[in-house]
Amino acid sequence: MEERRQHSRFxxxxxxxxxxxxxxxxxxxxxxxxxxxFMLLSELPLAADSVWECRLVPLTWVEGLEEIRLGADCLWTRMGEDQRNCWAGFHIIDLAEDQATVLEDLLQSIRTP
Structure with a gap:
């Protein structure tokens, strides 16, 4: 499969x-x-080619981060081996400038723990 990502995933x-x-x-x-x-592990049967408006929310406290709001297109899905979970790949299609800054900060903190 051809790699089309422009940014590394973490x-x-x-x-x-x-x-x-x-x-x-x-x-x-x-x-x-x-x-x-992003890649998502879901308990829901998500559909490929579906578009979502999402909130990304950390379960543990992260300084300066309550949530990130974005629009995402589900590009693909695969059932997990247990047939209960679903793997899904999403492409971010809508991200406001202020939300992009928060996402960049979050990625920086992931890269340098």
């Missing part, structure tokens, strides 16, 4: 949960993250 020990902005429903936990997108 795995994180930080627990970042993703919620649907409108319903408040938990979509899953971020496994890795970049300025372009």
């Amino acid at each position: 795995a994180t020990e930080l627990q970042l949960e993703v919620f649907d902005l409108h319903s408040g429903q938990r979509l899953g936990r971020i496994v890795d993250l970049s300025m372009d997108g």
Whole structure:
């Protein structure tokens, strides 16, 4: 498969949960993250080619971070081996300038613990 990412993704020990902005429903936990997108582990059967407005929320306190709001396109999904969880890859398609700054700061803290 051709690699099309422009930014490196970083795995994180930080627990970042993703919620649907409108319903408040938990979509899953971020496994890795970049300025372009993220991979999510979800208990929901997410659909490829679906667009979401999301809130990324840390479960533990992170200085200067309450949440990051963004729009994301689900590019692909795969069922986990247990057939209960779903892996999903998202491309960030809408990120306000102030939210991009917060995301950059978060990625910097992940890169240099």
